[in-house]
Amino acid sequence: MEIRRDQYLKQLVDYQWDGQVKVITGIRRCGKSYLLRTLFKNYLLEQGIKEEQILSFELDLAKDIRFRNPLELSAYVREIVEPSAEQYYLFVDEIQMSDQVPNPYNVNGASITFYDALNDLRSLPNLDVYVTGSNSKMLSKDILTQFRGRSDEVRVHPLSFSEFYSAVGGDKQEAFETYAFYGGMPLILSRPSDMAKMNYLKALFSEVFLKDIIERKRIERQDVLEQILDLLCSSIGSLTNPTNIANTLRSKNQISVSVNTVKHYIDYLEDAFLFSESKRYDVRGKSYFDFPNKYYCEDIGLRNARIGFRQQEMTHMMENILYNELIVRGYSVDVGVVYSREKNKTGTQTKVPREIDFIASMGSKKVYLQSAYAMPSEEKIEAELKPFSLTGDSFPKVVVRKDIGKRWYNEKGILHIGLLDFLLDEAAI
Known part of the structure; x- marks a missing residue:
């Protein structure tokens, strides 16, 4: 059964390629992931975007566990996107599962987080970034604070x-x-x-x-x-x-x-x-x-x-x-x-x-x-x-x-x- 969430889908469509990180927030289990990985993805495919232009990561699954390291995620995405003339879409689901890792270039103990990785990736002119996430480690409202004006919120309700x-x-x-x-x-x-x-x-x-x-x-x-x-x-x-x-x-x-x-x-x-x-x-x-x-x-x-x-x-x-x-x-x-x-x-x-x-x-x-x-x-x-x-x-x-x-x-x-x-x-x- 496909449930139409037209108003939220329209917001994602309207926010495309505005240079911001699109952050989908809302109470857990209200349909944030379904909106991004099913409804919005289907919309992109219908517009002629190829499957390989949509880079999708589910950090709560074992298949994507290596990309909980923000440096791994950033390096992997850059390797695909940077040399290409194609436009790409990045979907990161359950972003709060990302690990905090030591900064290899800072001896004073500073860490690299997914905020750093995503703010880095959003600078790529041919990459549009979308994330969802909220759980005991980090509820969704916190994401918006960390991006400090560099994000668009799509608030999803039941x-x-x-x-x-x-x-x-x-x-x-x-x-x-x-x-x-x-x-x-x-x-x-x-x-x-x-x-x-x-x-x-x-x-x-x-x-x-x-x-x-x-x-x-x-x-x-x-x-x-x-x-x-x-x-x-x-x-x-x-x-x-x-x-x-x-x-x-x-x-x-x-x-x-x-x-x-x-x-x-x-x-x-x-x-x-x-x-x-x-x-x-x-x-x-x-x-x-x-x-x-x-x-x-x-x-x-x-x-x-x-x-x-x-x-x-x-x-x-x-x-x-x-x-x-x-x-x-x-x-x-x-x-x-x-x-x-x-x-x-x-x-x-x-x-x-x-x-x-x-x-x-x-x-x-x-x-x-x-x-x-x-x-x-x-x-x-x-x-x-x-x-x-x-x-x-x-x-x-x-x-x-x-x-x-x-x-x-x-x-x-x-x-x-x-x-x-x-x-x-x-x-x-």
């Missing part, structure tokens, strides 16, 4: 619902229910049963993601890391901060931990692409709040697996899926805060904060979105729509709903659109 549906087809509602339960990690599609899917997702957490973080960051309190992970998974879309989490661990789990430790551990989970933080933004004050903020899981299936496929609250799951969809589409996503003046029980006017689920921004484009599982009453409709009237601007406003089919605009120009309609139509906003 399958969006439209990618998932393009592969499975059939009834849209049934497909969405499967997606909302198991998420979009690509190998889910090849697992033959529900039990196999659940076991695969659970194993990803225990055998891949957690091991990566624990080994690489030398985590001393694995119990704390796992408790933080459980809390974040249980409270997706809820406001929190490291202080709240530390207090919860102390009061409910009798675990004593500092706020700084909690903050570092959350940072590690974000570095591993497991979670994203969405900051709260004062729409009219045009400023960000320091805390609390919201955290969303990179894949809803991974979140469900971590909590044992319990807590299937579609309101929160739908919000997480919408957040991820906006990120995949290239938006920066904040939580909006607006204020209304309302009378309290004593009749005094007070300033009441109200929330807009998402402010989606891309350049000069901005859209306000509310995620509403259902709006069965006038009171619910008023509560969901009121924050839109408090923004003081005319940017588009959208309510994404699970309880409607056809899209429509109300008298104030607010778009009401069904969830599946929104997820399957990138031009909806």
Whole structure:
């Protein structure tokens, strides 16, 4: 089964021959290698590039083990590319498997790393360089830092619902229910049963993601890391901060931990692409709040697996899926805060904060979105729509709903659109 990843393929095509190292990043097992070594390679072959012009190395395999030495890799590639008039493409998969070796020309103990090798190779005018990689030795974000402006990032995410549906087809509602339960990690599609899917997702957490973080960051309190992970998974879309989490661990789990430790551990989970933080933004004050903020899981299936496929609250799951969809589409996503003046029980006017689920921004484009599982009453409709009237601007406003089919605009120009309609139509906003 070939899964189309057209938006990522287009980025690789657009970045060809720009003199930069193309670095494909993302959570482990989300399809980075498949994008490079299958989809992009097939594209090049269709454009007339010959097989021998694509130099491909898989450093996690025994056949390419000698090329873990960056000097060996550099020398081998140069020997092929430098004397030739042909254009070549270099693919290095699992680049973090590369060894650090002594510099034979430096007696002071300096080392040669793959950063040195790739920065050297990118200087060849007839070589275009592409790499993937992330594991316990080096998570993908670190690669970009080391290349210091000499790289292009292609950030790959788990399958969006439209990618998932393009592969499975059939009834849209049934497909969405499967997606909302198991998420979009690509190998889910090849697992033959529900039990196999659940076991695969659970194993990803225990055998891949957690091991990566624990080994690489030398985590001393694995119990704390796992408790933080459980809390974040249980409270997706809820406001929190490291202080709240530390207090919860102390009061409910009798675990004593500092706020700084909690903050570092959350940072590690974000570095591993497991979670994203969405900051709260004062729409009219045009400023960000320091805390609390919201955290969303990179894949809803991974979140469900971590909590044992319990807590299937579609309101929160739908919000997480919408957040991820906006990120995949290239938006920066904040939580909006607006204020209304309302009378309290004593009749005094007070300033009441109200929330807009998402402010989606891309350049000069901005859209306000509310995620509403259902709006069965006038009171619910008023509560969901009121924050839109408090923004003081005319940017588009959208309510994404699970309880409607056809899209429509109300008298104030607010778009009401069904969830599946929104997820399957990138031009909806």
